[in-house]
Amino acid sequence: MAERLVVIGGDAAGMSAASQARRRRSADDLSIVAFERGRFTSYSACGIPYWVGGLVDDRDDLISRAPAVFRDDYDIDVRTRHEVVDIDLERREVVAVALDEGRREVREPFDQLVYAIGAVPVQPPWATSGVSGVFGVQTLDDGDALHAWLDREPTPKRAVVVGGGYIGVEMAEAMVNRGLAVTLVERGPQPMSTVDPDMGALVTDRLRALGIDIRTGLAVTGLDHSDGVVTAVRTDDEPIPADIVVLGLGIKPNTTLARTAGLPLGPTGGIRVDLRMRVVGRPGVWAAGDCVESVHRVSGQPVHLPLGTHANKQGRVAGINIGGGYATFPGVIGTAVTRVCDLEVARTGLLSTEADAAGFSFVTATVESTNRAGYFPGADFMTIKLLAERGTGRLLGAQIVGRSEAAKRIDPLAVALWNNMTVEEMVGLDLGYAPPYAPVWDPVLIAARKAVDALGVK
Numbered sequence: 001m002a003e004r005l006v007v008i009g010g011d012a013a014g015m016s017a018a019s020q021a022r023r024r025r026s027a028d029d030l031s032i033v034a035f036e037r038g039r040f041t042s043y044s045a046c047g048i049p050y051w052v053g054g055l056v057d058d059r060d061d062l063i064s065r066a067p068a069v070f071r072d073d074y075d076i077d078v079r080t081r082h083e084v085v086d087i088d089l090e091r092r093e094v095v096a097v098a099l100d101e102g103r104r105e106v107r108e109p110f111d112q113l114v115y116a117i118g119a120v121p122v123q124p125p126w127a128t129s130g131v132s133g134v135f136g137v138q139t140l141d142d143g144d145a146l147h148a149w150l151d152r153e154p155t156p157k158r159a160v161v162v163g164g165g166y167i168g169v170e171m172a173e174a175m176v177n178r179g180l181a182v183t184l185v186e187r188g189p190q191p192m193s194t195v196d197p198d199m200g201a202l203v204t205d206r207l208r209a210l211g212i213d214i215r216t217g218l219a220v221t222g223l224d225h226s227d228g229v230v231t232a233v234r235t236d237d238e239p240i241p242a243d244i245v246v247l248g249l250g251i252k253p254n255t256t257l258a259r260t261a262g263l264p265l266g267p268t269g270g271i272r273v274d275l276r277m278r279v280v281g282r283p284g285v286w287a288a289g290d291c292v293e294s295v296h297r298v299s300g301q302p303v304h305l306p307l308g309t310h311a312n313k314q315g316r317v318a319g320i321n322i323g324g325g326y327a328t329f330p331g332v333i334g335t336a337v338t339r340v341c342d343l344e345v346a347r348t349g350l351l352s353t354e355a356d357a358a359g360f361s362f363v364t365a366t367v368e369s370t371n372r373a374g375y376f377p378g379a380d381f382m383t384i385k386l387l388a389e390r391g392t393g394r395l396l397g398a399q400i401v402g403r404s405e406a407a408k409r410i411d412p413l414a415v416a417l418w419n420n421m422t423v424e425e426m427v428g429l430d431l432g433y434a435p436p437y438a439p440v441w442d443p444v445l446i447a448a449r450k451a452v453d454a455l456g457v458k
């Protein structure tokens, strides 16, 4: 009889695991059932802001593999609109309900289980009070609901985006692109706390210049509505009128089922897994994606960094191991890029506060440069900030804010950081140069030189 694999969660991590396992083991050897609460599988949540904002025309372009493809081409029994409500580790079965069949109960036995149900958005009580016109963007079903609302409503004029993380600013851009007047409300001192305050200030300036009304240091406390339709967000200052409210208040690992089933959680709230993505102390149970915690390679600390890039890799690692191969997930360094209108923001490694908290003594170096030779048409600014450890000179972190392909310059910095390079070694890196692509001293190299100066290295 075939071994039985059950996957919970049909997106990046879950379906990567399922397809990798299938590549290595035939259906006679391993049967695979995947439960997904929504209607879609293997979709790009990352693309939702661009589809909602009109940069991507067709929602289906965000779906890399539909349920039918998994069924027909991969022999994976995908059950969409099935919500798993319990995991019984002793009986080794999951309990799901079929959402379109009056919550009919389904019990599915397993030998191997992959837990990949992502993260849940932080939602204060006012966000779930049933007032319409309030949207999250966690899943493609959420994005679908928001897109349909924007298409349907004849005259939405004012959008309030609550939360200034990267999803908040991407959604602010989407609302600007849909022609709405946008207010971004952030409880902290400025949006984009994923970079140091001096770099975040550059983002705030640009968002304001684009006409986005940024309200910082302000907490949303409730909603005003008329006949159940939102009309304003209440704050601890004055209310802000709103025809639509988009939530970007952060996320946390989706561990409700894990907790009940007794899976171990780490200090970040994510599920504890080993290098092979096995849940610690639970044989035959695997977890991957936004629901797990990872190890930060620079600080050595556990972190919860919910990104698609990690979810895909972790799912792949789990799938290879389930398939009989050997693979490990090497940890994260916190590389992330985003864009809001024409401004790009990138980071890798530790921020100043994180480096402090980890106990490092370090210097910082910030440089202004351009993406091309200064005389070349289209030359545009960028600011790069580096953190380097005192004593060793090791690169600890890097941040970039700029325009025109500035963000992807984070990649050589991420590679340098991953490989423990010192900023002195980086000065000699053989990076490509021609006037359409870089100044003769690439901004990355200029920043490394400045960091060397800051360290006082001769």
Ligand SMILES: Cc1cc2nc3c(=O)[nH]c(=O)nc-3n(C[C@H](O)[C@H](O)[C@H](O)COP(=O)(O)OP(=O)(O)OC[C@H]3O[C@@H](n4cnc5c(N)ncnc54)[C@H](O)[C@@H]3O)c2cc1C
Residues within 6 Å of the ligand: 008, 009, 010, 011, 012, 013, 014, 035, 036, 037, 038, 044, 045, 046, 047, 048, 049, 082, 083, 084, 085, 116, 117, 118, 119, 137, 138, 139, 167, 254, 288, 289, 290, 291, 306, 307, 308, 309, 310, 311, 337
């Ligand atoms: C708007 C937005 C933009 C983003 N942009 C980027 C980006 O630019 N770069 C980047 O790296 N990352 C980005 N991300 C993050 C990225 O999308 C996630 O890290 C990734 O999708 C996580 O994959 P996952 O498989 O762990 O979880 P998810 O993609 O959340 O998938 C989990 C699945 O489990 C299903 N599920 C939940 N509970 C149950 C249940 N009880 N039973 C059955 N199914 C269940 C859900 O419906 C969901 O489909 C973005 C996310 C969002 C929301």
